[in-house]
Amino acid sequence: VGTLISFSIISLGAMGLISRLNIGSLELGDYLALGAIFSATDSVCTLQVLSQDETPFLYSLVFGEGVVNDATSVVLFNAIQNFDLGNFSSLKFLQFIGNFLYLFGASTFLGVASGLLSAYVIKKLYFGRHSTDREVAIMMLMAYLSYMLAELLDLSGILTVFFCGIVMSHYTWHNVTESSRVTTKHAFATLSFISETFLFLYVGMDALDIEKWKIVSETYSPMKSIALSSIILALVLVARAAFVFPLSYLSNLTKETPGEKISIRQQVSVILETSYVCYVL
Template identity: 25%
Template sequence: MISIPVVSTGVSTHSTLLFVLAAVAVVIAVRWVASRTGLPAAALLPLIGIAYALLPGPNIGLDPDLVLMVVLPPLLYSAALDSSLLDIRRNLRIVVSLSVLLVLLTGLLVGVGFHLFVAGATLAAGIAVGAAVAPPDPVAALAVGRRVNLPPKMVTIIQGEGLLNDATALTMLSVAVAAAVGGEFSFHAAVGQFVLAAAGGIAVGVVVARAKRLVRPLTADPLLSNAISLATPFVAYLLGEALHVSGVLAVVVAGLIVGHQTPQFGSGAARLQTNAVWRLVDFLLEGFVFLLIGQQLPAVVRGLRQYETSTIAVAVAVSVGVVLLLRPAWLILTQWLPRSLHTRLGGVAEQDDTDPPGAARRTGRADRNARGLTAREVVALSWSGTRGVISLAAIFTLPLTTNSGDPFPDRDLLLFCTFVVVLVTLVGQGLTFAPLVRMLGLRADEADQARVRNEARSAAVEAALARLDTVAAEEPDTRVAVDTTRAQLLTRLARYRGRLDLLQQSGSSELPTSPEYETALRVHRTALEAQREELLRWRDSGRLPDEGLRVLERELDHEELLLPKRAPG
């Protein structure tokens, strides 16, 4: 058996390298297929993992400690960096409702279902598997949602829920395991442990984020900035675990704060490189994780011989049924609660579902956020609760024996139920989420988003022009440079205002097309390509060293990066 990321004895380094390269090749191939077919890679990779697991030969075993300490922190931190602290705060009620209250209720109901309907199952063991399957992993849903252009508010809710629910679930799991192993359970002690873990995790996250600000003089160097960024999630997690609080929550809070402050304290070069590094980390880790899920099939099936088929069927039905049915029921229930109770529980309010496309402005968007979710959004959120590797890692942490030396109750059955829940939601919901969103007609108002961006661009240029006036008045010798810069900014401002005029004239939520603007973009790209070709001719003829070529190519690459993929975004 091979553990991750280090191969155990009995397998050569050569074989390990070939195995890793093969996995990378599979991840790349599946990503290519997904981009061509529209199918989510997160749903395809577990199926390939299952197919591989059924073949003879070495297999990958899930080491829960390595997943929780090595894989989970960077994935959570990267997602937090990519999230909006302000948007999550704006939607905090529904995020808390889903990531805390729904997770707790899911764990409890699965536990009660096991206790009542599964022969011989204890309540503590049932709550343990309930805690493992309770937290959705938003990777698959977000990948699909972004591809079908899900509204930003929906993305924020799914993202915020995925960031915060792991801490709730893992804390609940530890309480349930303690009860199952020791045979004792105290409700007050469990609540106190949960509150202490959450509050401590938040505090640790804030401390780590502040500490990262103290070393910001080092972040001007992109390499140092990347090294510090990659180390931050592990520091936050290990510090939280060392203090016996939620390391997961510490990572999330640190990531949200750092991501919010990066535009203020980071350099442009460091931000560009850090974003590229984290995109690569996400791509590789997520790919390996979803392959890893499928390859756990032999491990979870191995211990089922001791159970009757009816017991397995009932246990699976309870687990899958609660996970699939409770989420929509919870969302619908919180929609119908009285407004006063709704406010306290963090539910969602009624909203008129007939907003005309393109009619939103800043106040309109804020008003819609305050009103909550539409019926279509509730349906989409109900189907976005895919589970992932965190559920498997959590359930694999169950001890083999209790304090008395007896086997942990129904451990193999709990493993199998968790695997089935992950597979059903990840593949079933993952493959059908995009068609559902399209059928519901849930799309972001692209024209409105483009209007906001171009309003912000115009405001930024106007602020720069005002600053130039101040500089020219205070430093007369800079007038030539100021005039040159002002002319460039005025040209840019005219372009932004032209885009705004085009967007204002469009009554659709789709981005309007502008033949003139598309032509200008095509001509600009043609000019950039001609410059690259000429630089290569200089290099090949010996007139330009490779080092100079890389510097000049980087300038052209940055210029091309500023060009929008579509007009007039």
């Protein structure tokens, strides 16, 4: 829900504001793609700032909200890219919604099925039991298999492997030996750390790419670049606030104790941190 709200606000705002800057001929699909890209929050960078020990509740909020938003944004972007937006009509809008729901539902089903299959293989088949090497290999290969199948079927690989991981953590994880649990925990943590480090390094090096800055300076004036950046940042902040505050309010209505409720400070932290990181990336 939050991703769709953010997507709508950013897309509509971009059509109303960026179109006045005369930066080029942008079509409807470009504005929708822009909304899908900036509606995704980068929880990886934000979680590096937060401490799970000091603020466990806020950490869980950012992690859960960020992962789901990222997966939904990817599916939404793929649906936009695969859809013909020429001669837009109400019928095509319904087709677009149907395409989005199909990608989301099919990717989710494939991920869940792959996760359940991995749990069955490790629990029932002899060659997958009581061997740390085989159990770890099966878990990694089944997760990768779900991603490859999704790409072959033109689905969302990220969303598929996300739900596959959720199912594997609930079922496959409890069917392996204790040594396999420790091994997979440290193996995936190491791979995650290496991937995050590479991502940060790549973004930092890309920001200092002189050739790209030359192209930008030759194409647009400095004032126009500043105006474009300011508009995008403002739209991201407004879009984030438009769904964080209402959804947090609804969530607080279901909580009984004050300690379980999301405070205003935590809501503002989620908006500012995720919006800034999303804009920078």
